[in-house]
Amino acid sequence: MAQKPMTKTQLVAALAEAMDSDKASANRFLDSLSEIVSKEVADGGAVTLPNLGKFACRERPERMVRNPATGEQIKKEADRTVKFTIAKALKDVING
Structure with missing residues (x-):
């Protein structure tokens, strides 16, 4: 059973x-x-939080996506998103 965050x-x-x-x-x-x-990630940089992980800005290219309600194909413009990579130290703590 999952705990509340x-x-x-x-x-x-x-x-x-x-x-x-x-x-x-x-x-x-x-x-x-x-x-x-x-601020750092919005400027395109990355921030590492020791023993937790790394926040980084990731560029996504223009692509075709599908509207799940209608099935229509739509062109989605290029955008940016945040990527979080978990640190090995945190993985080790989680996996005991």
């Missing part, structure tokens, strides 16, 4: 406890980290 409030509380800090500082840290990663 950790909420931001729970994550901030866990960070504050782990850092021996208050929740406001932990919240500012989390918001700053999110902002830095978002």
